[in-house]
Amino acid sequence: QVQLVESGGGLVQAGGSLRLSCAASGRGFSNYVMGWFRQAPGKEREFVAVIMGSSSRSYYADSVKGRFTISRDNAKNTVYLQMNSLKPEDTAVYYCAAEFSMYYSTVAHEYDYWGQGTQVTVSS
Numbered sequence: 600q601v602q603l604v605e606s607g608g609g610l611v612q613a614g615g616s617l618r619l620s621c622a623a624s625g626r627g628f629s630n631y632v633m634g635w636f637r638q639a640p641g642k643e644r645e646f647v648a649v650i651m652g653s654s655s656r657s658y659y660a661d662s663v664k665g666r667f668t669i670s671r672d673n674a675k676n677t678v679y680l681q682m683n684s685l686k687p688e689d690t691a692v693y694y695c696a697a698e699f700s701m702y703y704s705t706v707a708h709e710y711d712y713w714g715q716g717t718q719v720t721v722s723s
Contacts, residue, residue, distance in 0.1 A: 601625040601697050601712040608693060608717030611685055615721070619680040621695030621714055629653050632698045633671060633678040636707055637691035637719075644694070646705040648680060658703055663689075685721045692716040
């Protein structure tokens, strides 16, 4: 069983930056693929970024590529999402998710565990 707790959301002006953190409890953190997803009001949950367990290979949605960076610290059981050059369309609740897998996924229902989400609001 893995529990995930996100933090770091808030209100920021367009062009600003935020760093989200997701702390995981439970064993074997490095065996989990970690993903970030987001959901805006009235929209479906969408993939943002994913990072592999031990190799730290990452993959991004086109909408955030070059602006967001996902990273992880397996010693601290934590995954991060550094968000730069934020835009109003990045406004959403951001969720981290864990998947016990050797392969990454961009599909929400393939993830096993989810955090409660953290609100990110970007003003224009």
